[in-house]
Amino acid sequence: MPELPEVEAVCRVVRRPLRGRRIVSAHVSRRRVCAPQTPEEFARAVTGRRFRAVERRGKNILIHLDGVTIWVHLRMTGNLYTIADARLRPVSVSAHLVLDNGRSLVFDDPRGLGVMRAIPAERLARALGPMGVDPLAPEFTPERFVALARSSRAAIKLFLMDQRRIAGLGNIYAAEALYCARIDPRSIGARLSSARLRRLHAAIVAVLSNAIKSASLAYQRPGGFAEAEEFDPAVYGREGLQCRRCRGRIRRIQQGGRSTYFCPRCQSGPHHVRRADRIRPG
DNA sequence: CTGCCCCTGTAA
DNA sequence: TTACAGGGGCAG
Numbered sequence A: 001m002p003e004l005p006e007v008e009a010v011c012r013v014v015r016r017p018l019r020g021r022r023i024v025s026a027h028v029s030r031r032r033v034c035a036p037q038t039p040e041e042f043a044r045a046v047t048g049r050r051f052r053a054v055e056r057r058g059k060n061i062l063i064h065l066d067g068v069t070i071w072v073h074l075r076m077t078g079n080l081y082t083i084a085d086a087r088l089r090p091v092s093v094s095a096h097l098v099l100d101n102g103r104s105l106v107f108d109d110p111r112g113l114g115v116m117r118a119i120p121a122e123r124l125a126r127a128l129g130p131m132g133v134d135p136l137a138p139e140f141t142p143e144r145f146v147a148l149a150r151s152s153r154a155a156i157k158l159f160l161m162d163q164r165r166i167a168g169l170g171n172i173y174a175a176e177a178l179y180c181a182r183i184d185p186r187s188i189g190a191r192l193s194s195a196r197l198r199r200l201h202a203a204i205v206a207v208l209s210n211a212i213k214s215a216s217l218a219y220q221r222p223g224g225f226a227e228a229e230e231f232d233p234a235v236y237g238r239e240g241l242q243c244r245r246c247r248g249r250i251r252r253i254q255q256g257g258r259s260t261y262f263c264p265r266c267q268s269g270p271h272h273v274r275r276a277d278r279i280r281p282g
Numbered sequence B: 001c002t003g004c005c006c007c008t009g010t011a012a
Numbered sequence C: 001t002t003a004c005a006g007g008g009g010c011a012g
Helices: A004-018 A039-046 A121-128 A142-150 A156-161 A171-180 A194-218
Strands: A023-028 A051-057 A060-065 A068-073 A079-083 A093-099 A104-108 A115-120 A251-255 A258-262
Touching: A004 A051, A004 A060, A004 A079, A004 A104, A004 A194, A023 A039, A039 A068, A039 A093, A039 A115, A068 A121, A115 A121, A142 A156, A142 A194, A156 A171, A171 A194, A171 A258
Parallel strands: none
Antiparallel strands: A023 A093, A051 A060, A060 A068, A068 A115, A079 A104, A093 A104, A251 A258
């Protein structure tokens, strides 16, 4: 379930119980989670090391030990938390680390799509691959955003979700930000005015900051944030329902193989490229 | 760009 | 039973 706000919440929650602790042992119950490393290699790489810092970059969690970083990506259903007794861990746990105070850090992931790998410090940047600017970092300025968006010929929602451009926006908050800024998700970035793009920039920051607040509050107990979720989307998952702003009807379309929700009445655009606008090849 | 894959759970 | 799910990587 996690997008940037939930990943940030996970980091905040896990920071305190890990502070100063050492890893006594590591156990992988789903080989895929640390592939292409073997569970043995993973365990060897992290056992005995001490926690130094927990950092978020986009939707990635970096748990820095001395000399090695545990790279965690929660994907769709991953969750990270500590429990008092590893024997009480749920069956959906992909891996767990036993700490020197007896507690355990568990990577709970029902769908098993998540990733937890040990990366030596010198190989970290390469392992993470090309990553865009984090929308909550100071470098995420309106100017930078406008320039980025202006250079994109993709539909604006796909652009927002491209982690190589902006790291951290996912399907929910991309849709919510576009709704907030009243921009049609099918709009082409390069064709949007800088005024509208600046509005979108502000919307992204506002939507994410707000979501972090509710995610941090909601995510306090093991078991996940799903049931505690207080955040109620304006468009996401509301197909057929009434728009709260204009009483239009929320629509669902497909973009990049995923659902996009928006209000066709109050989210307008320079629209997706129409046939008539295209220049004939040849 | 699209479609398919990874995997499991849930709802219609 | 099918469709869909807030992730991303890959092939075509």
